[in-house]
Amino acid sequence: MPVERVSKQFKDISLTFQVNPITFDIIDIRNETSIARSIRNLVLTLRGERFFNQNLGSNLSKSLFENLSSITELELRDEITNTINNYEPRVKLINVDINSSEIDANELNVTIRYYIIGIDALPQQLTFALQSVR
DSSP states (O other): OOOOOOOOOOEEEOTTOOBOTTTOOBOEEEHHHHHHHHHHHHHHSBTTOSTTOTTOSBOHHHHHTSOOOHHHHHHHHHHHHHHHHHHOTTEEEEEEEEEEOSSOTTEEEEEEEEEETTSOOOOEEEEEEEEOOO
C-alpha cells in the first residue's frame, strides 16, 4: 500500500482589499505568496506593536540606526532568524543574507531563503530592503 503524503494549503486575504469582480469576495492569496507576506510582515512588525501579542515581531528598527558593521549585520541576521523560527511554524529556514546596498549607503538588502513545510514547492526566496527612516 503506498504511503499517502498529507499536503496543506495556506490561504490569506490580500491586504489591498481588492474585490473579485465576479464573486464580490475579497481576493485571496495562497501558499507561497501567503507565506512570503507573512514572513515579511513578521520581520517588519515592531515588537510590542500588536496589542494582544506584545512579543510578536522583531526589533530591527533599533539596529537600523546604528553604524553599519559586521556586528550590526550579525545582530540583524540573528533577530530575523529568531523571529521567523519563533513565529512562523510553516517554514524551515535555510539562511538569511544581509548586504549593504551599493547604490544607497542607508539601505540593507535582506534575502531570506526557506522551505515551506507541508506542500511540494521548491525552496523559496524573499528579498526586500531595510531602510532607516527619520
